[in-house]
Amino acid sequence: xxxxxxxxxxxxxxxxxxxxxECRSLDFQATTMFWYRQFPKQSLMLMATSNEGSKATYEQxxxxxxxxxxxxxxxxxxLTVTSAHPEDSSFYICSAREVRSGGAxxxxxxxxxxxxxx
Amino acid sequence: xxxxxxxxxxxxxxxxxxxxxxxxxxDSASNYFPWYKQELGKRPQLIIDIRSNVGEKKDQxxxxxxxxxxxxxxxxxxxxxxxxxxxxxxxATPTGANSKLTFGKGITLSVRP
Numbered sequence: 001x002x003x004x005x006x007x008x009x010x011x012x013x014x015x016x017x018x019x020x021x022e023c024r025s026l027d028f029q030a031t032t033m034f035w036y037r038q039f040p041k042q043s044l045m046l047m048a049t050s051n052e053g054s055k056a057t058y059e060q061x062x063x064x065x066x067x068x069x070x071x072x073x074x075x076x077x078x079l080t081v082t083s084a085h086p087e088d089s090s091f092y093i094c095s096a097r098e099v100r101s102g103g104a105x106x107x108x109x110x111x112x113x114x115x116x117x118x
Numbered sequence: 119x120x121x122x123x124x125x126x127x128x129x130x131x132x133x134x135x136x137x138x139x140x141x142x143x144x145d146s147a148s149n150y151f152p153w154y155k156q157e158l159g160k161r162p163q164l165i166i167d168i169r170s171n172v173g174e175k176k177d178q179x180x181x182x183x184x185x186x187x188x189x190x191x192x193x194x195x196x197x198x199x200x201x202x203x204x205x206x207x208x209x210a211t212p213t214g215a216n217s218k219l220t221f222g223k224g225i226t227l228s229v230r231p
Contacts, residue, residue: 034218043207043221043224044221046219049216106164109161109163110161111160112160
């Protein structure tokens with residue numbers, strides 16, 4: 001159980017285009033999903049916390065108008081990178097936390113999306 | 119906010135030896151401490167976690183110890199195997215609906231055959 005999927009796994013796009021990444025919890029409900037980005041040989045950097053039915057909470061320094069997050073249901077959250085530029089190239093990973101686990105429950109990670117902006 | 123320090127940044131051990139990875143945290147309110155293993159280009163996988171109501175937890179070759187007074191916790195891997203080679207991240211978080219994990223910088227573990 002506790003499987004999180006992410007789509008697409010890899011995307012290459014031209015500068016200026018927008019890219020949408022989907023994160024789904026397949027066998028559990030997640031009130032909270034998290035979006036991270038990870039640069040090579042670095043740790044996971046939290047971008048935003050996504051709560052079902054409410055606006056996302058962004059970490060300091062993360063542009064909310066550039067990284068649009070929607071958490072429309074208990075099993076789906078999307079991250080849209082708007083007007084992508086080469087510096088947005090990174091590994092984007094989502095994670096989901098089960099409803100029943102309360103506050104500090106286990107987080108399960110998606111497989112990640114490798115974004116390359118040309 | 120929480121600050122998690124992880125050291126060393128790299129660790130190389132001989133196959134069969136034990137490996138110990140240490141982390142410290144700053145927020146005394148933190149009470150959940152997971153460890154993740156990440157292989158190159160793949161997702162972080164939860165390998166073990168511990169909550170503040172216990173001091174040690176073991177799962178086969180992997181164990182985690184927690185010292186709340188000193189605010190540090192450690193991952194112990196015994197009888198290491200080449201497939202244990204990966205990046206290991208520790209994390210900490212308090213409870214609460216708005217809680218979020220704070221990760222350490224990660225350690226690259228290499229197990230020499």
